[in-house]
Amino acid sequence: MGFYVAQLLTGLANASSLFLIACGLSIIFGVTRIVNFAHGSFYMVGAYLAYSIVALFPGSILGFWGGVIAAALIVGLLGLVVEMTILRRIYRAPELFQLVATFGVVLIIQDMAQAIWGAEDKLGPRAPGLSSAVRIMGEPIPEYDLALILIGPAVLAGIWLLFHRTRWGVLVRAATQDREMVGALGVNQAWLFSATFVLGAALAGLGGAIQIPRESVNLQMDLSVIGDAFVVVVIGGMGSVSGAFVAAVLISVLNAFAVLVYPQISIVLPFVVMAVVLIVRPYGLFGKEGSGHGAPTEPEQPLRLMSSRATLVLMALVFALAASPLVASDFASILLVDLMVATLFAVSLHFMMGLGGMVSFGHAAYFGVGAYGAAMAVSYLGLPMIPAMIVGPLAAAVAALFFGWFCVRLSGVYLAMLTLAAAQILWGVTFQSQEYTGGDDGIVGIWPASWATSDQAYFYVAFALCIGGIWFLRRVAHSPFGYGLRGVRDSDVRAEAIGMDVKFHQWMGFALAGTMAGLAGVVFAFSKGSVFPDVLGIGQSVDGLVMVLLGGIHALAGPILGAGVFVLIEDWVSRLDYWRFIFGMIILGVVLLAPDGVAGGVDRLMRALGLRREGQT
């Protein structure tokens, strides 16, 4: 009995840490609708700051807790800087665009933290006065765990009081429900948003600072926590702080007991819980309908076919690309293959997000299934390259049909998070099934057939598949099916009223996008000769997302430009020292100069120069 009580207490202590990390994210999203990737970075900075400040007062109880609070306040200040210099300028940008800016912030903070605190892990002191364990029912329980179990609910109560007993809190709650209306009533939104962002950032900093007696402070903290934080927020319902608390308890306690039975489960447990919760309750445990959407943005311009002159120019460019291996070096061909793979991946994601209105945080799932499908066809079935290239997209199609069926029943960020859960579960299974997928040692030896081994020959294989895929998706966008998909995106009620099967349209759109991502994955696998679970990972999904958003979600050319900019800049910049800082700065620069993405920026530039008439896409 004592053993289980102790395990429960351990779970509850973890729940408090998790809640502290996640609640700020939930508050920020609730009011500003910003999906803040930099939340993990705030958490990491909080931990580092607390480590440095507490070290000034060794052994002092006041010094410890004062240091923790000071760290949280400084991180709040950092949040203010980020909000005022960057995010405030792009609130009017298309939904989720701010995510790109926060991605830039993540990169910058990673390099700055390494420059300031060095590469070696830091181990903070134990909390003075709470440095040992007490026996409860004969089992040792660390005192600090008990303190955490109290701190979590105390912070929850504090937030509740702030939201229910202060005017500011009432405004925040009002803005969470309807920020247009709050603005119409004369509340200064800019001020409200800044204050909310500061509060959220400070809570993240507090979450990090309070961890230092439990774990070492290191440079991997930011990314290791961000996934779990999102999961907690989504399970609880976006914007619901008490929901986040319940979700944190649910996940942590489940994990504490699950490791007793099946130790390997930890790797996917949060995502499995999230998937189950979202399937049963589409808005999370305490979320309200519509809580997963941003403000309604301006309806998009309808897509128009290109003029015949523009078509000729495009054709010329494609021919130039086709002829490039004849003049360029081998390495240029290799880089162009990577570029084409990234472009097809981004175009397929854009097909889903831009045309279908279904945001995906887990598009890498289908890219990865395509790559693994082809790799396993080669290594287990012994298929040659061409048949394996057919197996890959088919496998991706099956996976997309399966997961898509669940996903299209949701909308907004909840849909996005269910796609992420699907991707993470696939990643976990791939990672774990060492005997079939090679685990994280991956599958190697997936090289092109002998006639296609030269860099030039493979370039043409990739060219045919990727440009073909992009052309196909473009055709579909202009087909009746594409019109239907956009109609469903713009108004599902009206689409349904004229007799369209809304869910079926979305499902098919999802599956098509997944299949094409799978095709990109196949080309990728043969160009690299190996596949590893990273291809299914969050990093790959985020890269695609950043490409699409950076390029401009409202234009068909957006993902093409986004992928081009992203791949080429990264390839160039990663040769430099502190390249993450530079890359992050470039991303922020693009974001601020072109809040409608590269495509939008180029479009405005051309109009300003008088090179293009209104209404052309």
Next chain:
Amino acid sequence: MKPMRRKILGALAALPMLGMIPAAAQAQEKIVIGEINSYTALPAFTEPYKKGWTLAMEEINAAGGVNGAMLEIISRDDTGDPSTAIRIAEEMISRDEAVMLFGGFLSNIGLALADFAKQKQVFFLASEPLSDALVWSKGNRYTYRLRPSTHMQAAMLAEQAAKLDKKKWATVAPNYAYGKDAVAAFKSELTKLQPDVEWVAEQWPPLFKIDAGSTVRALERSKPDAIYNVTFGGDLAKFVRQGSLRFLFEDRPVVSLLSGEPEYLDPLGDEAPEGWIVTGYPSMDIDTPEHEEFGAAYMERWGEAPKTGSIVGYNSVLSIKAALEKAGSTDTEAMLAAMEGLEVPSSPTGPFYYRAADHQATMGAYVGTTALVDGKPKMVDWFYADGANYLPSEEEAAKMRPAE
């Protein structure tokens, strides 16, 4: 949108020219070597490593280079992603005309580069990846490995563990290939030495996301006589802290892989566990003349004591130098022939050679116990375990490799 695209293509078309400029400007003869590692993803290990190979390169060039040519090492960050590593490798081979590649820390990147080396017929010296598969189940004729592998280090610990004469063992390892290999190797080696050993629990926390409290509780519940630990980095710190808070290590010996490496031991500070049996690197305590010379040079160049990564980086370049001298050219086939049984007669860790049968170097590791000396964690009572003694015989090893 279209002018933008044209600009991109224009920039692309200009890319190959970038490579031509430095080549034309060079006067003295040089040997270009490509080096790839996870500099941003794992700086704690790769920074000392870079300092190590830089020092070796500078010393060699100051002494006149190799075969009359200067060594030039182009180093790139693989961002922790195997596909990026492959792209960089392609660029190094096709544009920079690197004669060979070395580096790698993560096992998956090591395996990807090894397979790339096989496909493109380039010599690759895997410096740091520990994976057994690299030289055994997925070995190939173009790939050699320097650092003592997971199996070797686990075998060194199993030998010490058998002397403890404990019956019930629990294991804790990060849930990925390295952790699994390390547990499997330790289990099989210890069972050979002590057939009555019982395995009462195993825990597999996700890498860098250990729920240390729950893991410690779950281990405690099985009441093991001794514990074998494979966690490292941030996971190790959490595990040590939660374990000592909850008395997991009271009267229970712990055998722990790599935990004596300064990269992992130093951050634990005065909370470092005492009496753990570990593999690692006692750094400045090593008093062989070769190591003292290396240690002093390293201190002078970088102002800090060398770490495990430093020694791996340093020995990598020593190996490359030996191979180039023996081959007498930079031709891949000549270098591969030179690598078979290549002896590195003098290195800071002592002499070692590359086994012809499985391409594994016999460079060893240091085995000792952890202790706090003046409040700082250290390895004490250590000895150098020569890698050759912890490898299967060359015939057995050759059988584990795929047919060429």
